[in-house]
Amino acid sequence: MKLRYIVLTIVLILIILAISYAALQKKVETTPITSPTETPLPTSKERIVVYAYRDTITGIDPSIEFDTGIVILSNVYEPLLYYDPIKNEFKPALAISWNKVNETAWIFNLRKNVKFHDGTYLTSEAVRFSILRSKLIYEEKGIGPGWIWNCLEDIFIVNETSILFKLKYPVPIPLIVSSAYGAYIYSPNLLRYANASDMIDEKIRLWFEAGNDVGSGPYKIELYKPESEVVLRKFEDWWGWDIVNNSKAPEIVVIKIVEEPASQELGLLDGSIHIATNVAKANINRLLNQGYKIINQTTFHNYILMFNAKRWPTNITDFRKAVLYAVPWNKVIEFAFQGFAKEASGLIPYGYPGYVENLRYEYNVTKAKEILEKLNISNTKLELVITSGYEEEERFASLLKSSLNQLGIDVEIVALPWEQVKEKGVAVWRNPDDAPHMIINDWWPTYPTPYDYLYILHSADIEWNWSGYTNPEYDELIDTAFQLEGIDYDKAIEIYNKAQKVVFDDAIAISIADSIQPYIYDPDRVLIRDEALNPLYMFVIFFQYVEVVS
Amino acid sequence: MLTLNYIIRRLATAFAIVIGILVLTYILIYLSPGNPAYTWAGRPRGPKAEEAIKMAENELGLNKPLYIQIYIHVNRFFSGDWGLSLRFKQPIIVVITRNLIASLELLIISFSIAVPIGIFLGVISALYRGYLIDKILYLISSLFISFPRFWIAIIFSVLLQSLGINIFGRIAPDYTLSINYVTGSYIIDSLINGRIDIFIDVLIRIIPPSLIVALYPTALTIRVIRFSLSEKLHEEYVKQAISFGLPRNKIVYKYALRGIIPAVSQLQGITFAYSIIDAATVENIFNREGIGSAIVKAIPYNDYPLIIGLLAVTGILFIIINTISDIIQVVSDPRVRI
Numbered sequence: 088m089k090l091r092y093i094v095l096t097i098v099l100i101l102i103i104l105a106i107s108y109a110a111l112q113k114k115v116e117t118t119p120i121t122s123p124t125e126t127p128l129p130t131s132k133e134r135i136v137v138y139a140y141r142d143t144i145t146g147i148d149p150s151i152e153f154d155t156g157i158v159i160l161s162n163v164y165e166p167l168l169y170y171d172p173i174k175n176e177f178k179p180a181l182a183i184s185w186n187k188v189n190e191t192a193w194i195f196n197l198r199k200n201v202k203f204h205d206g207t208y209l210t211s212e213a214v215r216f217s218i219l220r221s222k223l224i225y226e227e228k229g230i231g232p233g234w235i236w237n238c239l240e241d242i243f244i245v246n247e248t249s250i251l252f253k254l255k256y257p258v259p260i261p262l263i264v265s266s267a268y269g270a271y272i273y274s275p276n277l278l279r280y281a282n283a284s285d286m287i288d289e290k291i292r293l294w295f296e297a298g299n300d301v302g303s304g305p306y307k308i309e310l311y312k313p314e315s316e317v318v319l320r321k322f323e324d325w326w327g328w329d330i331v332n333n334s335k336a337p338e339i340v341v342i343k344i345v346e347e348p349a350s351q352e353l354g355l356l357d358g359s360i361h362i363a364t365n366v367a368k369a370n371i372n373r374l375l376n377q378g379y380k381i382i383n384q385t386t387f388h389n390y391i392l393m394f395n396a397k398r399w400p401t402n403i404t405d406f407r408k409a410v411l412y413a414v415p416w417n418k419v420i421e422f423a424f425q426g427f428a429k430e431a432s433g434l435i436p437y438g439y440p441g442y443v444e445n446l447r448y449e450y451n452v453t454k455a456k457e458i459l460e461k462l463n464i465s466n467t468k469l470e471l472v473i474t475s476g477y478e479e480e481e482r483f484a485s486l487l488k489s490s491l492n493q494l495g496i497d498v499e500i501v502a503l504p505w506e507q508v509k510e511k512g513v514a515v516w517r518n519p520d521d522a523p524h525m526i527i528n529d530w531w532p533t534y535p536t537p538y539d540y541l542y543i544l545h546s547a548d549i550e551w552n553w554s555g556y557t558n559p560e561y562d563e564l565i566d567t568a569f570q571l572e573g574i575d576y577d578k579a580i581e582i583y584n585k586a587q588k589v590v591f592d593d594a595i596a597i598s599i600a601d602s603i604q605p606y607i608y609d610p611d612r613v614l615i616r617d618e619a620l621n622p623l624y625m626f627v628i629f630f631q632y633v634e635v636v637s
Numbered sequence: 638m639l640t641l642n643y644i645i646r647r648l649a650t651a652f653a654i655v656i657g658i659l660v661l662t663y664i665l666i667y668l669s670p671g672n673p674a675y676t677w678a679g680r681p682r683g684p685k686a687e688e689a690i691k692m693a694e695n696e697l698g699l700n701k702p703l704y705i706q707i708y709i710h711v712n713r714f715f716s717g718d719w720g721l722s723l724r725f726k727q728p729i730i731v732v733i734t735r736n737l738i739a740s741l742e743l744l745i746i747s748f749s750i751a752v753p754i755g756i757f758l759g760v761i762s763a764l765y766r767g768y769l770i771d772k773i774l775y776l777i778s779s780l781f782i783s784f785p786r787f788w789i790a791i792i793f794s795v796l797l798q799s800l801g802i803n804i805f806g807r808i809a810p811d812y813t814l815s816i817n818y819v820t821g822s823y824i825i826d827s828l829i830n831g832r833i834d835i836f837i838d839v840l841i842r843i844i845p846p847s848l849i850v851a852l853y854p855t856a857l858t859i860r861v862i863r864f865s866l867s868e869k870l871h872e873e874y875v876k877q878a879i880s881f882g883l884p885r886n887k888i889v890y891k892y893a894l895r896g897i898i899p900a901v902s903q904l905q906g907i908t909f910a911y912s913i914i915d916a917a918t919v920e921n922i923f924n925r926e927g928i929g930s931a932i933v934k935a936i937p938y939n940d941y942p943l944i945i946g947l948l949a950v951t952g953i954l955f956i957i958i959n960t961i962s963d964i965i966q967v968v969s970d971p972r973v974r975i
Binding site: 133135137143144145146148151152153154225226228229230231232234237292293296297309310312313314315316318320339341343345346347349350353354356357358359360475503504505506507509510533542547548549550551 | 670671672673675676678679680681682683684685686687688689690692693721724725726727731732735736791794795797798801802803804805806809810811813814921922924926930931934937938939
């Protein structure tokens with residue numbers, strides 16, 4: 088009998104739930120629906136945006152984080168300046184003016200009445216603290232993006248709202264202070280909050296990673312679950328709301344970690360997601376036909392094909408050239424990237440300082456065959472390592488495989504998780520025969536200097552130079568150019584161009600394509616202003632420039 | 638009867654299983670390619686990148702001999718210091734707790750659906766053995782057992798989406814910040830906060846994935862009850878009860894069914910562990926947090942402290958569930974000694 092009552096109770100509960108749900112559905116249906124999809128949720132007074140991001144968050148310590156955490160950091164913290172690489176102009180953020188005192192000294196004047204999320208005000212001391220922490224952590228532990236401050240000798244406080252950057256050597260410091268990583272400013276009060284003894288105390292990192300923040304940005308962290316979702320709330324005291332003039336800015340931003348493209352699409356269709364970043368590219372047109380909109384953002388994220396310079400036969404320059412001549416470059420964008428990329432040239436992406444036109448290999452199978460015949464190489468096998476889960480790399484690899492088959496070269500494609508790809512790449516220095524003949528590395532910049540892209544072929548960079556390329560001439564060119572950046576920028580760019588020509592002639596590494604990031608969104612729910620995206624900030628949406636329209 | 642011997646034996650088994658999980662998982666991760674130090678150091682760049690990786694290896698103790706690494710790890714585990722997740726930089730305990738609660742929420746609802754429905758349909762199948770209803774139930778349970786749940790989950794989620802039913806995630810984004818999180822279980826927390834609207838939303842979102850996870854235990858329960866109850870119905874005491882003229886329902890539910898409760902409870906203990914694997918795929922498809930989806934996210938990055946912690950907790954959970962099954966067996970049948 089007892090069992091009967093239990094079953095009866097469960098059935099009753101299910102019936103009640105079904106009735107309640109039907110009632111909720113009915114309530115929603117009575118409100119005018121402007122979205123291409125129906126949302127069964129009760130309307131809320133707060134404006135909410137749900138943004139589906141494709142990867143888990145690796146950290147939110149603004150001085151250490153050097154990966155996916157940028158999606159959050161860019162909305163919670165601010166640097167002194169923002170840089171728009173397309174327009175090549177600086178935009179004031181926490182600094183309102185700046186001037187060069189001499190080759191190695193710059194003064195920045197801070198914006199007044201800027202509040203941090205803990206209610207305290209921005210001071211020169213906060214700027215000094217934040218930047219020195221990034222620098223010191225890198226010097227002590229080698230982690231984080233603090234290497235961008237290697238040029239810094241010290242920061243002097245001129246007064247409450249002015250600071251002086253004293254440099255070891257001339258550099259274009261406005262570019263560095265507008266870096267996407269390692270240049271965020273925060274309140275030094277966190278020493279007290281984290282109960283830390285000094286600025287590199289591990290307790291500070293743990294305090295940040297627990298989901299706390301002391302930034303000054305337009306949003307503050309409300310809920311932090313790096314493996315599944317992060318919720319941001321509008322910071323009403325942000326200095327920029329009047330400037331942005333966006334009365335429809337979201338009050339709550341939910342950043343959902345949705346790895347599967349199919350899940351992102353489903354979420355978009357049922358109204359659970361308002362902006363998606365990782366929908367299967369083949370389905371994008373269908374979504375557009377259903378009324379969704381797309382923003383194709385030019386990015387500085389590119390895919391670099393690197394040859395192993397220490398293993399036969401890719402140690403032969405002419406062989407590498409033959410491989411590059413055999414790639415049907417005209418098909419790469421359409422087939423591998425399904426239209427979501429721009430034809431690459433050299434190593435540096437389009438729009439980025441140091442980009443050079445016409446560093447491309449033509450598709451010429453005859454030429455490739457001639458080279459191979461001359462080298463007397465046939466029926467050989469090459470190993471190509473790519474990162475698993477990267478649709479673009481997988482498609483490019485299959486294209487390369489079929490092209491090289493025509494030349495009697497068999498390509499073994501090995502798709503591995505990123506950590507293993509890295510291990511394979513680094514192996515070129517320890518045991519070149521264990522490293523693959525070819526490997527694809529995806530790259531994006533820290534701050535806009537060509538050195539960032541070109542350093543991955545420097546002989547000193549044994550962690551990222553997966554080609555094992557050692558060319559003293561090249562090293563000297565990029566080192567010289569880097570040192571010249573702060574003295575004669577045009578001359579520096581000229582030398583960087585020369586270095587790229589060296590790499591091109593050596594055919595040691597080449598960018599496959601400059602990726603274009605599609606953002607698919609529901610136009611009846613959100614409107615994304617142009618300022619919301621900046622190619623320096625990968626996958627970042629500046630939500631103060633997003634309008635919630637329903 | 639629950640004996641001291643049983644408690645000691647069960648504790649010893651639990652200890653051995655946890656040690657086994659810790660050691661085996663550690664060895665497997667050690668042998669697999671990829672360096673966890675890359676994840677911990679956060680993909681360092683610049684002139685100090687190499688130094689950062691060496692420091693990370695040192696901090697994680699990866700440069701020590703394997704047996705010392707295992708010793709340190711096991712020791713730290715039992716002293717409660719489970720360390721930080723290499724990928725998420727948060728304490729393992731924190732990551733595991735929130736994902737465990739999410740998984741338990743899903744599994745408890747699933748088994749709350751699976752057990753009564755399984756028993757009910759199992760009884761019907763046994764009572765009408767050989768009839769059409771029995772054949773239909775047999776076919777359905779076969780399908781539920783053999784069909785891949787991830788496939789059913791995808792089809793189900795697409796179907797619900799086409800009907801405009803919003804089942805993505807554990808809670809509607811509008812409600813995410815509307816309640817104070819006390820237990821981490823959205824069902825309980827919504828009730829604590831007195832928000833019936835949120836409670837309903839959370840239940841609506843949990844029922845579809847729960848139904849998918851419930852398929853396997855339901856089907857298995859139907860099968861076991863059908864077989865066991867059919868045998869019981871042919872035993873002497875049942876025949877005697879029938880001859881006394883007792884009502885059929887009373888005979889089935891009060892006498893015959895009681896005899897098979899031990900077998901059913903043991904079955905639930907075993908299927909619970911299997912359902913954790915099912916839950917992993919279902920969690921991903923429905924974009925829910927949980928132990929399974931956390932493991933899936935930790936493995937590609939060699940986040941070994943998190944992987945080991947999650948597997949150890951799953952092992953402990955498995956032991957707890959099986960212990961409860963044993964206790965139910967004792968309570969339902971006084972002849973049983975464990």
